[in-house]
Amino acid sequence: xxxxxxxLSSIRKQFGGKPVLNGLDWQVMPGQVVGLLGRNGAGKSTxxxxxxxxxxxxxxxVTLYGEDVNALSDATRARIGYVPQKCDLFExxxxxxxxGYFKALYPRWNEAKVEGxxxxxxxxxxxxxxxxxxxxxxxxxxxxxxxxxxxxxxLLVLDEPVASLDPVGRxxxxxxxxxxxxxxxxxxxxxxHILSDLERVALDVAFLKDGRITLxxxxxxxxxxxxxxxxxxARAEPLSLEDLFIEVTQ
Amino acid sequence: MTxxxxxxxxxxxxxxxPIYRQLVxxxxxLVAAGQMAPxxxxxxxxxxxxxxxxxxxxxxxxxGLLEMEGLLTRKRGMGMSVAERPAAGHSAAARAELLxxxxxxxxxxxxxxxxxxxxxxxxxxxxxxxxx
Numbered sequence: 165x166x167x168x169x170x171x172l173s174s175i176r177k178q179f180g181g182k183p184v185l186n187g188l189d190w191q192v193m194p195g196q197v198v199g200l201l202g203r204n205g206a207g208k209s210t211x212x213x214x215x216x217x218x219x220x221x222x223x224x225x226v227t228l229y230g231e232d233v234n235a236l237s238d239a240t241r242a243r244i245g246y247v248p249q250k251c252d253l254f255e256x257x258x259x260x261x262x263x264g265y266f267k268a269l270y271p272r273w274n275e276a277k278v279e280g281x282x283x284x285x286x287x288x289x290x291x292x293x294x295x296x297x298x299x300x301x302x303x304x305x306x307x308x309x310x311x312x313x314x315x316x317x318x319l320l321v322l323d324e325p326v327a328s329l330d331p332v333g334r335x336x337x338x339x340x341x342x343x344x345x346x347x348x349x350x351x352x353x354x355x356x357h358i359l360s361d362l363e364r365v366a367l368d369v370a371f372l373k374d375g376r377i378t379l380x381x382x383x384x385x386x387x388x389x390x391x392x393x394x395x396x397x398a399r400a401e402p403l404s405l406e407d408l409f410i411e412v413t414q
Numbered sequence: 415m416t417x418x419x420x421x422x423x424x425x426x427x428x429x430x431x432p433i434y435r436q437l438v439x440x441x442x443x444l445v446a447a448g449q450m451a452p453x454x455x456x457x458x459x460x461x462x463x464x465x466x467x468x469x470x471x472x473x474x475x476x477x478g479l480l481e482m483e484g485l486l487t488r489k490r491g492m493g494m495s496v497a498e499r500p501a502a503g504h505s506a507a508a509r510a511e512l513l514x515x516x517x518x519x520x521x522x523x524x525x526x527x528x529x530x531x532x533x534x535x536x537x538x539x540x541x542x543x544x545x546x
Contacts, residue, residue, distance in 0.1 A: 384432040
């Protein structure tokens with residue numbers, strides 16, 4: 165039970181001579197819900213892509229469920245769901261076609277959940293038959309989330325999953341995430357700038373800075389331990405997550 | 415005896431106070447004020463998590479702490495309920511103490527705004543009467 169699901173060791177990745185990941189080590193344990201935080205351009209998307217084997221690291225190793233990420237078995241692959249930051253694939257397909265295609269790829273597909281989400285998230289008959297490229301950014305993101313949740317993944321990796329959702333959409337999405345955590349102890353890794361969402365669902369946070377995970381811990385403990393000394397050391401003022409983000413990432 | 419709904423709670427994000435602690439404080443206040451009576455049933459962890467859109471572990475952590483404090487008891491197969499306790503625990507002084515963290519925050523802001531105590535106290539008095 166205490167073997168990490170995700171293990172990254174000494175990961176290096178550079179783009180055009182500029183190092184983005186710089187000997188990064190990171191582990192995610194089963195059942196963890198981890199928020200990945202970092203400034204714009206810190207390399208969060210690169211990290212998540214390397215974690216999933218979608219991008220090859222220059223050096224270092226990534227294992228998922230104990231398997232090398234570059235040689236994942238189909239069974240392991242089927243346990244993982246991913247929502248990319250921007251999904252511009254399958255634009256020519258309709259949502260119905262795209263979901264049908266993915267359903268055929270996975271050994272397990274929760275049709276009832278997919279149908280329920282489509283209905284609740286505004287995909288009526290008309291939208292289901294419109295090409296994905298013509299849907300709004302928010303609709304495309306909802307669709308990417310539905311696609312990722314379809315196979316009931318045990319590990320869900322989300323890169324800014326709510327960036328183009330309105331507050332109602334975000335709340336609905338969080339609810340789905342929580343249901344997954346309650347019902348199947350899904351392990352979740354997600355990057356976001358919306359700290360209020362993170363506070364609701366993430367028990368752990370990890371800060372990416374200078375190409376490494378510089379701070380990781382339980383959110384509650386970090387908040388309770390974080391104080392800024394003000395007025396020549398006279399008082400220690402408690403910090404919110406937003407304050408902490410600014411202090412840690414600057 | 416009633417079973418309370420999860421609507422009882424409200425939490426705020428962006429606060430230096432972790433969410434589990436906000437839940438703990440709310441239960442303490444409601445019990446101290448008698449709005450939650452001994453024997454009353456608490457909403458389930460799952461219900462609170464889903465109503466407030468929170469990670470269920472956060473709610474469990476709050477309930478666990480309240481159980482350790484003796485404020486809640488776990489009944490086999492029935493979930494959590496408010497513990498039976500002597501009324502002595504509900505003295506005005508004990509209840510006032512629960513207000514301390516909120517007032518300390520207000521005091522900090524008052525100092526930052528460079529307000530003198532009389533101004534702050536008269537404002538607070540005014541607010542208290544307004545709400546009543």
